[in-house]
Structure formats: structure tokens, C-alpha cells
Amino acid sequence: MDRQDRQDRQDRQDRQDRQGWYDGLDRHDGPARPGWRIHGMSVEGYRHRRENIPCQDAWHSAVVGPPDAAVVVLAVADGAGSRPHSGQGARFAVQLATTHFGQRAEARPQTAQEVHELLLDAFVDVREEFVSRTEGDPDDFAATLTVVVLAPTWLGHLSVGDGFVVVRSGAEGGERHFHLLPQPDAVSEYSNETVFLTSTDAEHWVHTECVRDDGIDGVLLSTDGLTQAALSRPPGRPRGANASFASAVLRSLDSPGPDPHADDRALAELLRSDRLTAFNADDKTLLRAVRA
Amino acid sequence: MRHNRARNRTVRTEYADIEFENNAQRLPLVLCLDTSSSMSGPPIQTLNEALREWARELHDDVSLSHSVDVAVVTFGQQGVSTWQGSRQLPPQSPDSPFVPAHAFRPPLLFAEGVTLMTEALELAMWIVSARKTELRRSGLQYYRPQICLVTDGLPTDGTGHPTDNWKRVVPVLAAEQQARHFRLYAIGVGGITPRGEEVLQAFAPKFNARLNGFPFRQLLQMMSASATAEQKGAGDEVFEKIFSQFKTQRPAWES
DSSP states (O other), X not given: OOHHHHHHHHHHHHHHHHHHTTSSOEEEEOOOOSSEEEEEEEEOOHHHHHTTOOOOEEEEEXXXXXXXXXXXXXXXXXXXXXXXXXXXXXHHHHHHHHHHHHHHHTTOOOSHHHHHHHHHHHHHHHHHHHHXXXXXXXXXXXXXXXXXXXXXXXXXXXXXXXXXXXXXXEEETTEEEEEEOOOOOOSSSBTTOOOOTTSTXXXXXXXXXXXXXXXXXXXXXXXXXXXXXXXXXXXXXXXXXXXXXXXXXXXXHHSOOSOHHHHHHHHHHHHHSHHHHHHOOSOEEEEEEEEO | OHHHHHHHOOOXXXXXXXXXXXXXXXXXXXXXXXXXXXGTTHHHHHHHHHHHXXXXXXXXXXXXXXXXXXXXXXXXXXXXXXXXXXXXXXXTOOXXXXXXXXXXXXXXXXXXXXXXXXXHHHHHHHHHHHHHXXXXXXXXXXXXXXXXXXXXXXXXXXXXXXXXXXXGGHHHHHHHXXXXXXXXXXXXXXXXXXXXXXXXXXXXXXXXXXXXSOOHHHHHHHHHHHHHHHHTTOOHHHHHHHHHHHHHTHHHHHO
């Protein structure tokens, strides 16, 4: 590639970025409900940006129930790169998730067992509706799905695929603690192979978790595009949260700046930065919730 | 201002203090190259030029430059050798031949000697396996490795006589590819004979090709395209399509 080609490519990309700066971002400041401040963002990864392919990640949130016992449902999904309608699938999956998990959460489970059952039942609801409403081959819409339900006395987590959740809870010596919630087992030795909502045996790969911890005051959900940035895996130790990353992105939602657009731009710059691209060229999604 | 920010893709102060570990997903890529005497003259010059240009392209790709790890295995002069970028490693060296693409400097290759293709492939498989062990030990995630074998001849023994010893590696390669331990591309160039082609077909039943001339540039670009597809989690059909396009584009390069 000669210099002119390179310049042309850079110019094209810059134009694309400028056009996409506001319109291309899937962003939203959550409803002003008491309890949690919510913010989500998906940005297209380096590969999709270079090839002018829209983002195939999606996120969605919903607040259900009465104000004094509101339940927040958070969902992120990553459309399979190899499938033709996976971006649409991801958007559909997160919307179905907030609907069905929200409906099921109204049952107000009392025990951890009931929470697990609720999560699995909601997953089956999502999967059934997803399969019945995706015309043609549901696999063409394949997407991972990671859901968190924030109820007054429990946190429920369900994941199929390689999305992940980090929670902030507790502190020691002024340093906040961050915990990676357990993830489903890896299906293959390769990092780009995973299970999707539509996979035939998806229900066997689903992981559910019920956490009871009043100290949780920050949650972040992400698709695998941020795995290397947001998670840490010291040699010989299990994978955990990269406290530095979780701390910074939750802090910026704890104390938002005066201009929400400026906050969005700063976060989008982080997600699109060369530093993060070098780790992972996938689309990136960050859905955060902090106690307001 | 926005224009400049977009161009630089730097991170503003708010997030500038985030500490990241050096844990990018890795994609091991082995070039297993025939540098036997039949490659001397223009073919080896073309190969050296193509490697230099490919290294530049890899450096320019923000993603590939930080995820692809390149190792070079040659078979020709001094038997079978591994190269850590431009440095030829001594036999039995404990050093890994893999170099991150952003730091990859291609070797300057000379064509001489015999075609120990079987031994070179065995060495390529061994370094891929060792690299995976190393990555797992470091807690790093990785993509399916790629091995690209390029030759213009038939496997020989150490004295330069054709040998059937390559047959011993066929079932091993079949099992390894079946287990998805790596993707193997086997490419014949120059004056490779039908017999040589048969060997490559046995090695890589789906991903083999015979190219007229020495279109190393296109070949290396195909490897980058394959690496990119791997990063995107593409299905096997995408790799077959990339390879098929690569093969069918030949006439354009050959004319």
C-alpha cells in the first residue's frame, strides 16, 4: 500500500468516525429511577470499522416493579461474527431478555434456589421467543447473552457465551474491591469460539448465579470485546477483574461530568482507542449501573 | 478537535490512569518456507521482498500487529532452521521463535541445500504446540494457530534424494487438523511437479494450491486475511472462501 492509499484509507475512516460519532453509538442514559444510575454503550470494533460493518453488539436495560421494590434488568449480547443477521439477533436478544427476566422477577423469589430457577425459566422464555420469531434459520441471528437482575435483596446473573460481569463491593484500606462473577466454562481452547443463545445445547452451557450482598454498589456487564482490558489473569491464578479498569469506568458514572455528551465521547474514545484495539479488535459493549 | 481526537485514538485523562496487562489475544502464525537450492535466484529474492512488504503491512494493522505472533521455519541451507524474526536460532535453542507482529523483522533468506520438508513440518507443529503451552501458562487467550507451508519441490532426505518419509506425517497432520489444533495451508510454487502437488494435497486436503510463478505477496496477504477472519470468529466456510478467492485470483497475478 502506498502513502496515498494509506492516507485515503485514514481519511475514509475519519469520515466514518465523524458520522458515527453520535449516530453510530448505541447510547442511552437510563431512566431516572431511584436506586441505580444506568449507562450503556456499544461501539463497533476495529475490524468492523475498517470494513464499514455496523456494530454487532447490543445492550438494553429496563426497570420493572413498584418504585419501592424496583428491579433493574441489564443485558448485553454479542452477535456471532460469522452469522449474517447476528447484529439484529443481538438487539433482539437483549430486548427479549429485559422483558422476560423483568416479568419473571416480579415473582419475588425468596431463596437462592428460586432465583436460579427464575433465571433459567426466563432464559427458556427468551430462547423460545427468539427461535420462534427469527424467520428462517435462528442460527443466522446467533448471539451470546449476559443478563443481570438487580432486585432489592439479591443479584441474579445468567450468561450464555463469553460475556462477563464485574461487581463492586466492599473496600479495604480505602481501595474498593471488584469481583468477576463466575463465567460459563470455556467450550474450546480458542478464545473466539463460544456458545450462543441459539446453540442447540445452549441450556447446558448456561451459567446462573445468585449473589446476596447489600454492599454491591456498582455493576458492569460486557461482551468479550473487553475481556483483555477489563479482566486480569495473573499467571497461576484464576481470572479476576482488572480493578484499575472497573474502578475508572464505574467512577465516571458515580460522578458524571456536566455534559453527558462529553462523558459519552470520553468513554467511546476509550473503547475505540488503539490501546484497547490492540487487545481485541471486536465490537465493544459496556453497560454500567451504580447506586445513585 | 474531534477530527484530531478520532485520528489519534488516544485516551483522555479521565481514563488515562487505567493499567492494562499485556494480555492481548494471541494468534500464532508459522511460515514454513522452502529455501532449498531450487529456490535460488529470483524466487528467493521475491520471497525476501514479499516478507519485507508483509512485515510493513502487519505493522500498519493496529489489531494484527498486536495479536499475531510470527515464527519462521526454513528448510534448505543447514537443514531445518527456526528464525526469531531476522535472527536464526541455533539448533536446540530454548528461545521461542515467535515474535509479536509489531516487532517482526523478516529474515534475509538464502537458497541452498536440500528439502527436508517433513522435518520442517514436524518442527512447525512442535513450536505451535510449545507456544500454546506457553500461552496457557501465561494465562493468555489465543486463536487457532496457522501454519503456511510453501515449497517448490519434493521432500528429500539429508542427501538431497527424494524420499517417502513425508508419508509418516500425513496421519499426524490429519489428526491434528481434525482436532483443530491449527490450520495448515500447503502451497506449491514455481516448477512444482504433479508429484509434489500430491504431497501437498495429502498434507492439507482442503487448503492446498499450486501457483505458477512465485506470488509470495498475495500468499502473505492471504495469510493476513485468514488471520483477520480468525479474529472475527469466522466459520470454516469463510476460510474456504478466502482460500478459493486466493486461488482463483491467480491468473491476474500471473499475467
